[in-house]
Amino acid sequence: MAIKICKFTRKNMQISLIWPREFEEINPGKWYYIRIVIFLITYGVFPFCTFLHAVVVIHNNLDIRISEDIGAVVSNIGISYMAIIYVQQQNQIAYLLKDLSDFKDFGKPPFFEEENKRLNFWSICTFIYPTCGASLYNLSKILEKSECNKINEENGLPATCGFIFPIWVPFNINYFPLFHIMLISTWFCTTMFVRLHLSISYNAFEIAHHIILRIKHLNGMIITCFDCQDYKISRQKFTTCVLYYKQILDLSNRLNQSFSSIMFVHFTMTSAVCGCLEKQFVDGEYVGGFIHLVGWIISLFIASVGGQDLVNASQSISEAIWSSKWYLADIRLKKDVLFMLMRSQKDLHMSVGSFGVLSYAFFVSVLKMSYSILAMLTS
Numbered sequence: 001m002a003i004k005i006c007k008f009t010r011k012n013m014q015i016s017l018i019w020p021r022e023f024e025e026i027n028p029g030k031w032y033y034i035r036i037v038i039f040l041i042t043y044g045v046f047p048f049c050t051f052l053h054a055v056v057v058i059h060n061n062l063d064i065r066i067s068e069d070i071g072a073v074v075s076n077i078g079i080s081y082m083a084i085i086y087v088q089q090q091n092q093i094a095y096l097l098k099d100l101s102d103f104k105d106f107g108k109p110p111f112f113e114e115e116n117k118r119l120n121f122w123s124i125c126t127f128i129y130p131t132c133g134a135s136l137y138n139l140s141k142i143l144e145k146s147e148c149n150k151i152n153e154e155n156g157l158p159a160t161c162g163f164i165f166p167i168w169v170p171f172n173i174n175y176f177p178l179f180h181i182m183l184i185s186t187w188f189c190t191t192m193f194v195r196l197h198l199s200i201s202y203n204a205f206e207i208a209h210h211i212i213l214r215i216k217h218l219n220g221m222i223i224t225c226f227d228c229q230d231y232k233i234s235r236q237k238f239t240t241c242v243l244y245y246k247q248i249l250d251l252s253n254r255l256n257q258s259f260s261s262i263m264f265v266h267f268t269m270t271s272a273v274c275g276c277l278e279k280q281f282v283d284g285e286y287v288g289g290f291i292h293l294v295g296w297i298i299s300l301f302i303a304s305v306g307g308q309d310l311v312n313a314s315q316s317i318s319e320a321i322w323s324s325k326w327y328l329a330d331i332r333l334k335k336d337v338l339f340m341l342m343r344s345q346k347d348l349h350m351s352v353g354s355f356g357v358l359s360y361a362f363f364v365s366v367l368k369m370s371y372s373i374l375a376m377l378t379s
Contacts (some may be wrong), residue, residue: 003094004101005116006206008123012199016192018083018090025094036087040080043189047076049167053159056168062155065283067377071276071292072165078269079197082262086200089258093203096254100210106244109217119206126202129298130195133291138164138187140287164190194295201266201299204259204350205306211251211348212313218244219320226325226333234329242340245317252310252348263303264353270300271366275373282378300366307350307358314348 003010003025013019017039020028054069056062086093103109141148141162148161159168162179163186173179218241225237273296281289321341326334350358 002101003097005210006097006119006123006203008120008127009199009203009206010097012123012127012195013203016196016199018087018196020090026091026098028090033087036083039189039192040083043193044076044080046163046165046167046186046189047073049169050076050165053166053168056157056159060155060157062157064151064155064157065285066166067276067280067283068285068288069166071273071280071289074269074276075273075292075296076193078265078273079193081265081269082200083196085262085265086196089262092254092258093207096207096251096258100207100251105247106214106217106240109213110220112213115209115213119209123202123206126198126302127195130198130295131191133295134164134191134194135187137288137291138183138190142183197266198295198299198302200262201303201306204255204263205302207255208306208310208350211248211255212309214244214248214251215313215317218248219316222317222320223324226329229328231330231333234333238333238336242336245340245343249348252314256350260351260353263307263350263358264355266300266303267352267355267362267366270296271369272373274367274370275377278370278374279377282374297367301363303350304358304360304363307362308360311347311349311357311359314344318344 010019010025014021017035019025020032024032050069050072054066054073057064057066057069103112141164145162152159152161157168158172159166160173160179162183165186173182221237221241221244225241226234228234228237274293277289277293277296281293283289318341321337321344326337329337347357352358352362356362
């Protein structure tokens with residue numbers, strides 16, 4: 001069966017090379033992994049040149065701020081790490097999406113098409129923001145090129161200006177057409193690369209909301225489960241609800257297994273990245289610092305909302321059981337209802353490694369940690 005959900009998110013990640021083509025989504029071939037390795041190595045040259053820029057500035061004790069260098073290097077390391085773990089989990093995620101596209105056992109959840117369209121719309125937005133943001137960031141650097149060259153000349157630094165991040169190379173590239181080829185290459189690769197963390201976070205959010213759709217569907221089935229007082233009919237309906245709940249538990253567990261390690265990396269790297277970007281903003285890099293910082297905060301917030309929504313939806317199952325006419329059911333059914341009610345007290349969630357649960361509280365804790373890092377950098 002073909003995957004019917006997350007259409008634009010999968011297309012977005014195909015553009016960034018971390019999702020295989022449609023005919024190999026379930027079992028990607030070796031060229032899928034080779035393409036990713038080549039892309040990461042090729043793109044890695046640019047942040048490495050940014051790292052060299054910071055090293056040269058520190059080594060020569062120059063009066064040039066390197067907060068932007070640190071922010072760029074840390075964010076690129078974080079995105080690379082997230083992408084590598086996501087690629088490792090891609091096969092499991094593909095099977096999860098395939099199973100979420102299958103409705104033969106319990107039917108299609110109500111309002112599935114409307115919800116799928118809404119999620120696809122926001123997926124397009126996650127493509128537009130980083131693309132436009134990176135382009136605007138690069139444009140601001142081109143406009144500041146003359147001022148940047150002036151500062152470098154005053155400090156005797158043979159660095160190249162006009163690129164999206166500060167870079168240093170041991171040879172001159174400030175001539176046509178090499179400079180323009182490098183400029184277009186860095187812009188193209190960066191727009192492909194910076195979309196990754198936002199796409200991965202939104203993918204987790206999107207899958208969580210497809211599971212939530214099934215929880216809402218289950219709740220409706222539970223509420224009407226005991227409307228008929230005939231034991232056989234009630235037993236058949238309740239058995240269907242139990243099997244559906246079991247499927248939802250399995251889907252939620254697979255979601256958690258697929259994204260737990262990724263969210264742990266997100267947690268550790270976003271704190272550091274946001275702290276560095278806040279320092280960049282404090283140092284006067286308003287346009288680039290703001291665009292980059294907002295992108296990481298949105299990415300973290302999207303994942304946190306998905307996790308919180310899943311927790312809230314799972315808590316509604318016990319409320320649906322209480323709202324049903326369980327008190328009219330046969331005593332044999334009431335005993336089974338108690339077991340389902342007991343299990344529903346345990347929330348479904350996405351974990352952040354062994355550090356906790358993805359939620360609003362997690363989002364706030366990351367922001368607090370980023371502020372602590374900012375205070376350390378400015379002290």
